Amino acid sequence: MNDTPAASPAMKAKHQRLVLLVIAILVLLAAALAAIWALRNQASYFYVPSEIAADPPAPDQAVRLGGMVEKGSLRTEADGVTIGFVVGDGKARVPVRFRGIVPSLFVEGSGVVAEGKLAADGTFRAENLLAKHDENYVPREIKDMTEHQAQQVVAETR
Amino acid sequence: MIAELGLASLWLAAALAVLQLVAAGLWLRGKSEALGGVIRPVAVTQGLLALLAFAALVLLFCRTDLSVKLVALNSHSAKPFIYKLAGTWGNHEGSMLLWVMVMGLAGGFVALVERRLSDRMLAATLGWQAFVSLGFYAFLLFSSNPFERLDSAPPEGQGLNPLLQDIGLAFHPPTLYLGYVGLSVAFSFAIGALVTREVGPAFARAMRPWVLGAWIFLTIGITAGSYWAYYELGWGGWWFWDPVENASLMPWLAATALLHSVSVLAARDALRAWTVMLGVVAFSMSMVGTFLVRSGILTSVHAFAVDPERGTFILALLAINIGGALALFGLRASSVTEGKRFAAVSREGALVLNNVALSAILGIVLFGTLYPLLAEAMGAKVSVGPPYFNPMSALFAVPMLLVLAVGPLLRWKTDRLARIRWEIVVPVLIGIAAAIGVAAFARINVLPWIGLALAPMLAVASVLPLRGRNPRRTPFAVWGMVVAHFGIAVSLFGMASESAFSQEKLVAARVGDSVEIGPWHVTLRAVQPVAGPNWTALEAVLDARYAGNAAQTVRPQSRNFWAPPQQTSEAALHTRWNGQLYAVLGGEAPLASGAKPGDARWQLRLWWKPFAPLIWLGGGLIALGGLLALIGRVAADVRRLVAKDKIAWRRMRQGR
Numbered sequence: 054m055n056d057t058p059a060a061s062p063a064m065k066a067k068h069q070r071l072v073l074l075v076i077a078i079l080v081l082l083a084a085a086l087a088a089i090w091a092l093r094n095q096a097s098y099f100y101v102p103s104e105i106a107a108d109p110p111a112p113d114q115a116v117r118l119g120g121m122v123e124k125g126s127l128r129t130e131a132d133g134v135t136i137g138f139v140v141g142d143g144k145a146r147v148p149v150r151f152r153g154i155v156p157s158l159f160v161e162g163s164g165v166v167a168e169g170k171l172a173a174d175g176t177f178r179a180e181n182l183l184a185k186h187d188e189n190y191v192p193r194e195i196k197d198m199t200e201h202q203a204q205q206v207v208a209e210t211r
Numbered sequence: 212m213i214a215e216l217g218l219a220s221l222w223l224a225a226a227l228a229v230l231q232l233v234a235a236g237l238w239l240r241g242k243s244e245a246l247g248g249v250i251r252p253v254a255v256t257q258g259l260l261a262l263l264a265f266a267a268l269v270l271l272f273c274r275t276d277l278s279v280k281l282v283a284l285n286s287h288s289a290k291p292f293i294y295k296l297a298g299t300w301g302n303h304e305g306s307m308l309l310w311v312m313v314m315g316l317a318g319g320f321v322a323l324v325e326r327r328l329s330d331r332m333l334a335a336t337l338g339w340q341a342f343v344s345l346g347f348y349a350f351l352l353f354s355s356n357p358f359e360r361l362d363s364a365p366p367e368g369q370g371l372n373p374l375l376q377d378i379g380l381a382f383h384p385p386t387l388y389l390g391y392v393g394l395s396v397a398f399s400f401a402i403g404a405l406v407t408r409e410v411g412p413a414f415a416r417a418m419r420p421w422v423l424g425a426w427i428f429l430t431i432g433i434t435a436g437s438y439w440a441y442y443e444l445g446w447g448g449w450w451f452w453d454p455v456e457n458a459s460l461m462p463w464l465a466a467t468a469l470l471h472s473v474s475v476l477a478a479r480d481a482l483r484a485w486t487v488m489l490g491v492v493a494f495s496m497s498m499v500g501t502f503l504v505r506s507g508i509l510t511s512v513h514a515f516a517v518d519p520e521r522g523t524f525i526l527a528l529l530a531i532n533i534g535g536a537l538a539l540f541g542l543r544a545s546s547v548t549e550g551k552r553f554a555a556v557s558r559e560g561a562l563v564l565n566n567v568a569l570s571a572i573l574g575i576v577l578f579g580t581l582y583p584l585l586a587e588a589m590g591a592k593v594s595v596g597p598p599y600f601n602p603m604s605a606l607f608a609v610p611m612l613l614v615l616a617v618g619p620l621l622r623w624k625t626d627r628l629a630r631i632r633w634e635i636v637v638p639v640l641i642g643i644a645a646a647i648g649v650a651a652f653a654r655i656n657v658l659p660w661i662g663l664a665l666a667p668m669l670a671v672a673s674v675l676p677l678r679g680r681n682p683r684r685t686p687f688a689v690w691g692m693v694v695a696h697f698g699i700a701v702s703l704f705g706m707a708s709e710s711a712f713s714q715e716k717l718v719a720a721r722v723g724d725s726v727e728i729g730p731w732h733v734t735l736r737a738v739q740p741v742a743g744p745n746w747t748a749l750e751a752v753l754d755a756r757y758a759g760n761a762a763q764t765v766r767p768q769s770r771n772f773w774a775p776p777q778q779t780s781e782a783a784l785h786t787r788w789n790g791q792l793y794a795v796l797g798g799e800a801p802l803a804s805g806a807k808p809g810d811a812r813w814q815l816r817l818w819w820k821p822f823a824p825l826i827w828l829g830g831g832l833i834a835l836g837g838l839l840a841l842i843g844r845v846a847a848d849v850r851r852l853v854a855k856d857k858i859a860w861r862r863m864r865q866g867r
Binding site: 069070073076077080081083084085087088089091092095096097098099115117129132133134152153154155 | 485549552553563567568570571572574575578579582583586591592593594595596598599602603606607717718719780795797798800801812814816
């Protein structure tokens with residue numbers, strides 16, 4: 054550590070600047086590489102039911118599942134806080150289990166995004182549910198879905 | 212009438228910004244001597260006019276003047292007065308007006324009080340400040356006019372999002388904006404120094420109070436915002452790595468780095484180009500944050516209205532300001548001569564590590580925030596959350612915190628680690644003992660474990676710079692550093708403890724049922740209806756006993772607002788010295804099959820969060836440290852000015 058630029062006066066003035074610059078760039082580069090590596094592993098992808106049916110995610114991978122809550126599928130278990138329901142997109146259906154307090158606008162026949170993991174038995178274990186809050190605050194996925202898929206989905210669920 | 216007055220002042224302010232920019236430009240090029248004198252008064256007047264425009268909008272909201280479109284869309288006559296007032300900035304147009312008002316006032320304040328800089332540099336700074344302001348004036352006037360009238364006034368307004376109807380709204384946005392905009396002044400100083408080639412200690416000393424002030428407000432804004440989200444959302448979490456939270460964190464990270472590098476420049480005349488670069492980056496992050504939040508590219512409670520035109524406008528402003536600044540930096544960087552040199556082991560060396568680590572964390576957060584947008588542009592929908600942000604930011608935060616323990620003890624220019632080994636040994640031993648102790652008694656994850664070991668070590672190390680000093684003669688700036696660093700240790704301890712030891716219970720309880728959670732024994736005594744000014748609610752009355760002590764009553768509510776119709780849950784908190792009980796009432800649990808009607812059960816969610824309040828207490832201490840340093844710096848500047856005046860006065864008398 055002692056052969057630093059200031060300790061060796063022979064070193065030209067430009068050199069310390071260069072050393073600092075190189076350190077800064079190396080660290081930032083390391084940060085960028087670490088970020089890219091981590092994002093490939095940790096980003097949670099958005100699925101609709103037909104995609105889960107076609108190509109299910111790995112059991113321990115956090116994903117988001119978006120679709121319509123099928124009418125008549127909502128069940129509450131005996132403990133009063135665990136619910137089960139089916140999310141569908143008109144092509145495929147995925148059973149979902151969720152333990153928690155549901156958002157106020159979570160109702161059958163409406164859109165939902167569930168965050169969680171797909172269990173080995175094909176049930177989606179949701180850790181969090183996102184539903185439409187109000188006209189100004191709609192999760193992106195639901196909004197896009199109502200634009201692209203709503204007519205088909207609504208026609209089938211009505 | 213008031214709306215027209217507000218709009219007129221806004222146009223006038225914009226016109227004065229043009230004058231300020233042109234006058235500064237012409238005077239700097241030596242085209243007109245006379246224009247030099249108008250720059251300061253114009254900057255002050257421009258700030259006052261922006262203030263007038265803002266005051267007009269506040270008045271319109273307080274009176275609920277429904278003929279103004281913005282008021283009709285965002286307010287309601289039955290709203291409590293404080294939310295009518297705060298509702299002024301609880302929407303897109305109003306918050307942008309708040310932004311330009313603060314920016315105008317900040318520029319005016321610089322023009323009024325700044326005496327240390329050369330006239331040339333001040334002109335360049337104010338000119339650039341006018342240029343940046345002008346972009347925002349254009350944005351307001353052409354694409355988000357807050358004073359637009361409706362042809363016919365509706366009978367009633369549409370109301371304010373109930374999540375925003377909280378006392379937090381009165382403080383959280385203005386503090387964050389003061390922070391964002393304070394950085395715009397630092398940005399203008401950096402550009403002024405580049406234009407006039409005066410990057411040196413004088414520039415750093417002029418810029419430092421602004422960086423400190425902005426940083427204090429950002430710290431308070433982030434701390435308050437985090438606490439607000441914690442109790443208002445009812446999710447029991449205090450930081451979600453939501454893009455909007457990141458938008459406020461990124462300028463804070465850049466400002467923290469800038470704060471440390473500007474100290475090096477002021478004290479030791481080193482890190483010149485780097486400091487200027489950070490000044491540009493810090494304000495860029497403010498603008499990126501504004502773009503992310505206001506463009507509607509993200510869905511959040513902060514994105515008031517989705518309007519692609521506005522997003523494009525802010526993006527254009529961002530490109531012009533930042534592109535211009537970076538181009539200027541590229542042209543002038545070679546003319547910024549190298550500052551004083553220093554050894555690797557020195558105060559400067561430690562501060563360089565701090566800066567590099569903060570920049571790396573900034574990069575990680577920026578990348579993680581933008582990645583979903585980039586991915587979506589390529590057709591994949593992803594979201595990035597804590598599994599990415601927590602370990603990746605810790606990767607650089609942990610080494611930075613280790614350096615934080617040592618850095619303040621090192622001398623400027625050159626030092627040896629051997630000299631401070633006996634001072635360092637105490638905190639290191641404490642840290643090792645904490646690490647072993649926690650590992651022996653609790654099974655917790657790696658990150659909280661590191662936090663619980665680092666926090667006591669940092670707490671001890673942070674007060675070491677006071678050793679051997681007379682407390683009365685210790686400068687305020689040193690006190691500020693000690694308090695802020697201690698606050699980091701406090702906050703870190705709270706975060707680690709909350710993450711490691713929180714307990715959660717989710718039950719459906721009948722009236723009279725009891726729940727055990729950690730040391731608490733909670734009984735549901737009743738569920739009753741209550742009514743507020745613009746909502747009705749169900750309220751659970753809970754008797755909570757801590758380890759057999761007397762019962763405390765906590766009352767979580769599930770509220771139904773009717774303008775606009777929306778349900779929110781009001782969490783109830785009970786704070787003790789060693790943690791917080793957090794209770795949420797969900798709603799009536801659906802009847803299980805075979806149950807008798809009338810056998811109602813209520814969904815309750817309870818958390819016991821040991822030492823969680825330390826998170827925000829630490830944030831407060833960090834801001835307090837900044838405040839102490841700011842007072843110290845400003846007092847020293849004032850003393851210097853007074854001494855200078857005295858000398859000038861004596862000379863004048865002797866000359867007589």
